[in-house]
Amino acid sequence: MEKMPKWADVVLIPLISLFLAAVLSALVILGIGEDPVAAVKLMVDGALGSSYGWGYTLYYATNFMFTGLAVAVAAHAGLFNIGGEGQAMLGGLGVAVICLFIPWPHWSLALIFAALAAGLFGAAWAAIPAYLQAKRGSHIVITTIMFNFIAAAVLNYLLVNQLRPVGSMDPASARFAEAVHLPSLHEMLAPLGIAFSKSAPANVSLLVALAACILVWVLIWRTSLGFEIRAFGKSEPGARYAGISPVKITMIAMLISGALAGMMATNNVMGEAERLVLNSTEGAGFIGIAVALMGRNHPFGVFLAAILFGFLYQGGAELALWTKIPRELIVVIQALVILFTGALDNMVRMPLERIFLAFRKEAK
């Protein structure tokens, strides 16, 4: 018998965890002598009060959807992919290679191949840790952490020594051609007669992210591969007994995960910066962990959590602009969300389970 109804597990526990994180964040804001209510109001105004704010919120959310899905897919196979950051960096390299060296006639064609290349590069970066986990039993968390640092070094080397245009001091690639410019939400919505902020970076790759959410849902819950991934994640001996190859599932799950993280680059590199810069990922790979935990590894949950974190990011930027609260407040909130929805999950769950059990006994 289940200890508590499914809705409590899926909705109630994340909400309580979020509430706890919010209360502590409010205390932190109070602690540095600011007003939490005014801060929240400013964040809502700045992130959701205008199409400019929404444009940024959705731009960040697009990044987080990709990295959140990456963490979620690996988590279904019982693997903790902490290397989304490095995989997204390599994805950026894939996008840059496609956009810099091939003269594309139209952005749509460029986007398809850039997404493929980004996914391929990201998957390749996840492949080595996956192989080492599957074949040699080295812990995937440690190897993916190491690969984050190696990716940063590789990108640093390539940007400074190879991709940097002659005469430029900036460790960044040349600007991409005008032809691969992705339409922003402003350009997409204008023909429909909807006015949207011109300067906000949200772009067509938001639709790619939404498509990825749906595809991941189909993969995990509507295909036999998804079933094998979930079975392997629930119990490795059980899956092995059912004839599921651990090596195959580990590899496939991590390749998909790496590809999803890599595809984030269609948004931040191709859609926003339009060139490859140093540290283009800005920690989005790690936020994917919080997003996946918050969204309970379900694509719809990841979608909602990504919007929430997009709001926090844009709101946090507004706070830093108008108050004395530094942007790092968002890092604290992110830490608290990871702490409560991930590490301290049992702290919320155990008392709740007891309450539900008590109610059930009374009903009988």
Next chain:
Amino acid sequence: MDFLTLIQVLDSTVRLATPLLLACLAGLYSERAGIFDIGLEGKMLMAAFFSAAVAAVTGNVWLGLLAGIGSSMLLAGLHGVASITFRGNQLISGVAINFLAAGMTVLIAQDWFQQGGRTPSLIGGGRFVPIELPFAIGPADAAAAGVPLTQMLKEAGWVSQIYSELISGHSILVYLTFLFVPLTAWILFGTRFGLRLRAVGENPAAVDTAGVSVVGLRFAAVAICGVLCGIAGSYLATALQAGFVKDMSAGRGFIALAALIFAKWRPWHALGACLLFGLFQALELRPDVLEAAFGMKIQAQFLGALPYVMTVVILAGFVGKAIPPKAGGEPYVKER
């Protein structure tokens, strides 16, 4: 490249290896007891900030050290509660602690000092000063003789050079850290506590059956880890540098983690691994030495990534296999 240059590079190797070694030993206690800790970085960062902040306000570096250790232990306690008491995911808890430290340090620094997330520069008693051992050639001798220190060292014999440059002139924390290595080896392999600590990381059920508290031992290990990370962070802010700046731990916690795997969770090997990775960091700062030694330019990024690459190779099992403590990462549930 002359002998004195080599000694200077080794000297900065010792300086840079010290925080790595402290964090590595910290991780050693925790992971030997079966608690994975990827939050070494965060604990160091927190300690770096609080040690620098308290040292800046009070002007007393020892109070700073105490504050650093205290703040690091607070985070260690959080990790303990999450992973031992509530049997949560130890890796996720570590990630959370790293972010918590990265955010809170800047937030508090900005609130207290309004200097863009840093502390004021530490002066006078706010820093750990180098200790000059007896008979070593130091600034005072140079001043007395009326010649520059570098020239005086150059003219000295090689024994004197090693003694004055490499062995003498470090802060007290450096000497303490190197003492921690034999101490840790003795505690782990020579005492009853150490035997139990190792056992709880391999087979907690057996320890429980013997009537020893698994929870108590694991909390003790996590607390020791907190103390050592606290010293590591304080060393960064009050000895290696003079004050706290944002993200000053700069991945050292993860290099220490790499060193721990490289050393296969053994104290003496940890010393070797940390000195090796410290040497890479020292060479990164001296591209001229590298160029002279190899006759060509070596990319700084390559040296920076080398510890991680080497650790992956070790993990891959191509050069001897790194096998972690058997019960690592798994919360212990008493059988009912």
